[in-house]
Amino acid sequence: MASETPRLRCSSQGSVLVVEFADRDVLDDVAIRQINSELVRQIEAAKTVHVLICFRGVEHLSSAALGTLITVNSLVKKRSGQLRLSNIKGTILEVFRITKLDRLFQIHDTSEQALAAFPKS
Amino acid sequence: MMSTSNTGFDSGNVNVSASAEELEVLQTSVASALTRHAYGEHALFSIRLAIEEAVMNAIRHGNLSDPAKTVEARWSVGAESATFHIIDQGEGFDPAAVPDPTLDENLEIPSGRGLMLIRAYMHEVRHHGLGNHLEMTFRREAVA
Secondary structure: OEEOOOOOOEEOOOOOOOOOOOEEEEOOHHHHHHHHHHHHHHHHOOOEEEEEOOOOOOEEHHHHHHHHHHHHHHHHHHOOEEEEOOOOOOHHHHHHHOOOOOOOEEEEOHHHHHHHHHHOO | OOOOOOOEEEEEEEEEEOHHHHHHHHHHHHHHHHOOOOOOOHHHHHHHHHHHHHHHHHHHHHHOOOOOEEEEEEEEEEEOOEEEEOOOOOOOOOHOOOOOOOOHOOOOOOOEEEEHHHHHHHHHHEOOOOOOOOEEEEEHHHHO
């Protein structure tokens, strides 16, 4: 069942919590703080252990948003799950490459490819 | 405040406190000037990101999020280049002492990537005074 929040759209697909951003810009501090607390709340409440964050529609991303992704990655790993990212636009993918975070995160072209890569429970 | 000079430069000046609205006013004014000078999409993306990182660093690390302090943002956009001055009211810092966030041991630290993104996306980056005055320039001809 899908649930709507102001900053995120979350749904479950099998053993995976799928998260999409409601806004095209993930930049300003207030929005990122809201996203951070909403993500942590959703992950802690989820019955699933794996998380897919889909960047469809996201045009801008700041280093503070990258920090949130790193925090979420640690949280998911602590729960013995995996975090995967998908549908990242070329300009934003460049930000991941420059910061070398493409080495830390599992990044897929599409959400379908990402979902197929999670371990089957 | 924004103005257009007869030398072909658009320029402006915004004081940003901790308010997202003031930063958005700055971003919108700069984006309008860049569009007027026919800068491309990647230039707009790069400059928007660099401004965001510079102002947020100035608010967080320079002014230590003190709501009584402001960040002065001065900008000038011409046909060949766009230059920005971001000045905070903090104690300054040594840019050389900022750890490299791309090292393996720092990769999982959630903060500390703003300055490296500014250096990656702008063509010239200088720190003046004690380090609390950042000057950054984007050169259009440097884009492939």
